[in-house]
Amino acid sequence: METHFLQFPSISTLLGLVGILLALFIILPGFNRQRKEPPGPRRLFLFGNLLQLNPKSLESTLRDKHGPVFTFHFGPQKVVVLAGCKMIKQALINRNAFSVKAKSAIIEDLKLNHGIAFANGESWKEMRSFAMSSLKGKEKWEEKIIEESQYLIDVMQEKDGNQSLACWIFHAVCNVISSLVYGKRFEYDDPVYKSMVARTTRNTYLMGSTSIQVMQFYSRNLLWAPKYRTKQKLFTDKNKVPVHNTQHVRLISKCILLTDNIILIALKASGTTNSHYHEDNLLLTVVNLFTAGTDTTSSTLRYALLLMAKYPKIQDRVQGELSRVVGGRQVRLQDRKNLPYTDAVIHEIQRMASTVPSVLRCASRDVTFQEYFIKKGTPVLVWLSSALEDEDEWEQPHTFNPAHFLDKDGNFRKREAFLPFSAGARVCAGESLARMELLLFFTSLLQHFRFTPPPGVSKDELDLTQVGGFTQSPLPHELCAISSQGETLVN
Numbered sequence: 001m002e003t004h005f006l007q008f009p010s011i012s013t014l015l016g017l018v019g020i021l022l023a024l025f026i027i028l029p030g031f032n033r034q035r036k037e038p039p040g041p042r043r044l045f046l047f048g049n050l051l052q053l054n055p056k057s058l059e060s061t062l063r064d065k066h067g068p069v070f071t072f073h074f075g076p077q078k079v080v081v082l083a084g085c086k087m088i089k090q091a092l093i094n095r096n097a098f099s100v101k102a103k104s105a106i107i108e109d110l111k112l113n114h115g116i117a118f119a120n121g122e123s124w125k126e127m128r129s130f131a132m133s134s135l136k137g138k139e140k141w142e143e144k145i146i147e148e149s150q151y152l153i154d155v156m157q158e159k160d161g162n163q164s165l166a167c168w169i170f171h172a173v174c175n176v177i178s179s180l181v182y183g184k185r186f187e188y189d190d191p192v193y194k195s196m197v198a199r200t201t202r203n204t205y206l207m208g209s210t211s212i213q214v215m216q217f218y219s220r221n222l223l224w225a226p227k228y229r230t231k232q233k234l235f236t237d238k239n240k241v242p243v244h245n246t247q248h249v250r251l252i253s254k255c256i257l258l259t260d261n262i263i264l265i266a267l268k269a270s271g272t273t274n275s276h277y278h279e280d281n282l283l284l285t286v287v288n289l290f291t292a293g294t295d296t297t298s299s300t301l302r303y304a305l306l307l308m309a310k311y312p313k314i315q316d317r318v319q320g321e322l323s324r325v326v327g328g329r330q331v332r333l334q335d336r337k338n339l340p341y342t343d344a345v346i347h348e349i350q351r352m353a354s355t356v357p358s359v360l361r362c363a364s365r366d367v368t369f370q371e372y373f374i375k376k377g378t379p380v381l382v383w384l385s386s387a388l389e390d391e392d393e394w395e396q397p398h399t400f401n402p403a404h405f406l407d408k409d410g411n412f413r414k415r416e417a418f419l420p421f422s423a424g425a426r427v428c429a430g431e432s433l434a435r436m437e438l439l440l441f442f443t444s445l446l447q448h449f450r451f452t453p454p455p456g457v458s459k460d461e462l463d464l465t466q467v468g469g470f471t472q473s474p475l476p477h478e479l480c481a482i483s484s485q486g487e488t489l490v491n
């Protein structure tokens with residue numbers, strides 16, 4: 001036996017070995033190519049690429065250098081970033097591999113992974129289609145928004161002196177959702193309502209804050225840090241957070257969503273079973289509609305008025321079109337088709353506002369996207385604002401120019417890269433409602449007021465910078481709202 005091992009290998013064995021080596025030589029690089037990971041900037045120990053965390057560098061520098069699919073390290077956490085219209089559409093619409101929300105320690109810690117926005121799987125599907133059916137009915141919503149815009153105009157005309165337009169707009173938009181969630185609107189100075197609105201704003205801000213988002217990438221244990229606990233208390237303070245409190249939602253017994261579900265629960269008792277209609281899911285669906293539907297729409301409206309004050313000629317043209325086509329009467333949804341300039345301005349406002357700059361998903365399975373391998377579970381950041389500013393798509397990506405949405409004859413034209421509501425299976429569930437609100441609130445405000453910079457400030461000094469976390473909104477600012485009844489300074 002020993003001698004057998006010491007024997008010189010035969011020619012055929014040698015040829016066989018060479019053949020295997022050659023095959024490996026040919027196959028392996030191809031295999032590696034298939035598993036090539038997206039490129040990205042060099043990372044630092046512990047910090048990853050956090051020091052480069054600046055939207056401008058993500059978008060221009062990194063995208064220019066590494067292409068539209070690249071890797072970015074939030075501390076130790078690797079995230080694949082998708083940028084540019086073509087890449088985003090391909091990922092969200094053509095490929096179904098990125099429709100799962102990424103796991104988040106904070107969301108799990110606060111038990112917010114029920115409902116719609118942070119949920120996945122069958123439960124998400126069920127709650128989403130339930131919410132979508134509750135959001136149906138254009139005529140119903142048109143009436144509610146028109147009624148609420150009248151309240152908004154009245155309160156703005158009644159008040160004297162310095163007042164918070166930001167607050168009134170937020171209240172008005174909240175009331176539209178309240179009519180669905182609670183079955184009624186609230187007076188703007190109702191103390192319960194005021195606290196509910198204040199907490200919704202603060203919670204959305206806290207959830208998206210960089211410190212909280214970054215903290216979770218390091219270690220779940222950091223979420224036990226005293227500072228975070230204090231923040232967490234704000235979400236769960238049962239007596240003070242009405243929309244996060246089952247008891248309160250029950251007390252406001254006209255809550256249509258829950259009433260509908262009580263019917264569904266009765267159906268279940270009678271044999272029509274649906275395991276997803278449990279209390280956590282229903283409550284979080286209410287919370288999601290309330291939070292996703294208010295901050296976004298009201299921030300966009302505030303940005304709209306700021307842009308009008310900064311670009312008075314565009315404001316003139318909108319007001320001119322409104323008075324020519326609609327006159328003094330209330331704008332209705334069916335007027336949209338006869339208001340191409342106004343419609344183009346609203347779209348351009350949304351493009352510039354980029355209210356939801358990105359969404360965080362994850363690869364639901366091992367996937368090769370473009371030429372890159374993305375492992376199952378890898379967080380994928382879909383950089384929506386990169387589509388809204390894509391230099392390959394827009395003539396003047398960084399300039400407020402309503403002509404982006406007009407053809408040469410002045411008709412409204414759709415644009416492929418207009419993705420403020422995202423796309424694909426998880427596209428914004430409230431897109432249709434949001435579009436109605438933007439049209440009706442914006443035109444009502446412009447029919448009654450002219451917006452200008454405050455005294456002593458030139459239009460060039462108005463700052464268009466957007467700030468925030470999950471959602472962006474303009475920096476605090478003042479404007480003058482001038483109506484036939486006088487002039488008011490608003491902020």
Ligand code: HEM
Nearest residue numbers: 116117292293296297355356359421422426428429430434
């Ligand atoms: C200008 C206003 C709005 C903007 C820009 C906006 C944008 C978005 C975006 C970008 C997403 C993420 C989609 C994704 O993950 O790919 C989203 C999700 C969502 N939005 Fe909106 N939204 C607006 C208004 C509304 C309104 C008025 C409602 C409801 C009343 C609403 C309800 C939702 C819900 C429930 C989701 C989660 C959808 C899911 O995960 O399946 N949004 N929105």
